[in-house]
Amino acid sequence: MRIRFSVLIAATLTTGLAACSGGQAGVGGKPVEYAKDGTFTFTLPSDPGVVDPYRNIASLGEMGSLAYDPLINVTPEGEIVSGLAEKWQADEKTATFTLRSGVTCSDGTPLTASNVVKAFDYLKDPKNQSPLYGLLVPTTPFTATADDAARTVRVEMKTPFALLLQTLGRVPVICPKGVADPTLLEKSSAGTGPFVLSEIVRGDHYTFTLRKGYAWGPGGVRNDVPGTPAKIVAKVVPNETTAANLLLSGEVNMALVAGADRDRLAARKLPHFDVSATLGELWFNQRDGRPGTDQQVRRALTAALDLDELARVSTSGKGKRADGLVANDSQPCAADTVTGLLPATDPGQAAALLDQAGWSTGANGARAKNGKPLKLDLHYSTNDGEGNIAAAELVAQKWKALGVEVKLTGDDLNALNRAMFETGDFDAYWAGFKLNLPHQIVPFATGGTPPQGQNFVGIKNAAYEKLVAQADRTAGEAGCKLWNDAEKALFQSADVVPVSESEVPYFLNKAEARTEGWLQLPIPTSIRVLR
Incomplete structure (x- = not known):
């Protein structure tokens, strides 16, 4: 059976943030x-x-x-x-x-x-x-x-x-x-x-x-x-x-x-109502043979980016830096799980990390390892607005400056589904999983790759798996601490890089x-x- 998934899902399950603001009544x-x-x-x-x-x-x-x-x-x-x-x-x-x-x-x-x-x-x-x-x-x-x-x-x-x-x-x-x-x-x-x-x-x-x-x-x-x-x-x-x-x-x-x-x-x-949404995240494909299997490469690609700048671009100046994978600040486990865990913006350090990973710069400025050039196919959703398209272009620009050959591929929802859950043919994905409970990210960060599972980038993070197994059966504040620690484990390994979140407006007439x-x-x- 063909699986279809959209990163446009907004799944607030326990709280209702957005009421109609300025309705036309009276x-x-x-x-x-x-x-x-x-x-x-x-x-x-x-x-x-x-x-x-x-x-x-x-x-x-x-x-x-x-x-x-x-x-x-x-x-x-x-x-x-x-x-x-x-x-x-x-x-x-x-x-x-x-x-x-x-x-x-x-x-x-x-x-x-x-x-x-x-x-x-x-x-x-x-x-x-x-x-x-x-x-x-x-x-x-x-x-x-x-x-x-x-x-x-x-x-x-x-x-x-x-x-x-x-x-x-x-x-x-x-x-x-x-x-x-x-x-x-x-x-x-x-x-x-x-x-x-x-x-x-x-x-x-x-x-x-x-x-x-x-x-x-x-x-x-x-x-x-x-x-x-x-x-x-x-x-x-x-x-x-x-x-x-x-x-x-x-x-x-x-x-x-x-x-x-x-x-x-x-x-x-x-009038309009607003929905909290994570607009920009980077997911690195860690399936066999992809550059993203190496944590040093993932951290290097992250360090090459100014995440504050990307947040402004992707939200057209209307949003802010994401502080986790769940955009809804009223969700039961709301906390800043990002600060201090992702590599700081440092193109020099990014270059050094790629050098350490064996991707050296040639005479033409391009990076290669054992004669194989460092090529990345960066995909993005064309349905997430002009800001996100501009952000994906900015990511490609920064990586090219690092000596990476970048192919930029825009996907509508059908092409996104094929790339993520059928072919797996991409190296990085700029997208936003608009989820509002921490457990909802688990299928996409654990288990088998499609069609055996929904772990579309092939993450293998033992610390995350251990923590979510404990969090699943723990209620209250203790459970929230486990969920938040699990997110931190993803960021420490640069498996996922949350970038931006915003209030998305639905206008009425x-x-x-x-x-x-x-x-x-x-x-x-x-x-x-x-x-």
């Missing part, structure tokens, strides 16, 4: 007028390709929450409220969820506890290669059992896992037909959510239609309140300036605009919405279209 003292049976249109930076949240995190983040519900939800204020489950209790060893009565799938069939267990069993099997495994589904062995009469799902962990509620509780539940035959999800949805995927025009748009009778949104909210759109259209608009223009003209109601165009949208006083910062969409039942 602007100028005028009462809000909601549209009846309106259409809410938002932009996508690229076509996600596969609309299956168990195979493609890009579609989960960009559209999946419209059609699929989790067992529990989190409000913008950070409160855990009901979803498919009306009651729940959890500790480090067990969790029990009691489903709401009357929940149905989009085809009208009732959702049972057994259906939820089948979804969990599918996801926890590594053979199915879901990117949710390790992100929302613990790699710690567990069993899930159902009591359909009592409507309960019980999860029992083989060993303690400290974030049980915040992970399995947030898994989007696919209904039985979609679990049994994932090919159905290539052209339709099979969930319990407030909208149903009704049309796909590849490369152009995806249309979702309102479900009738939906009454199990966050905290039991319905989807029939005034202003709720009859349709939601996800329109593919790769160019951010074009997205901004469509937003200003009223042709779309929401767009992510993080680059230079955000200033003119702010000047027009368009003739619409209202709220977010808890988890995925890229606002809370579906909060979306309102204005007249």
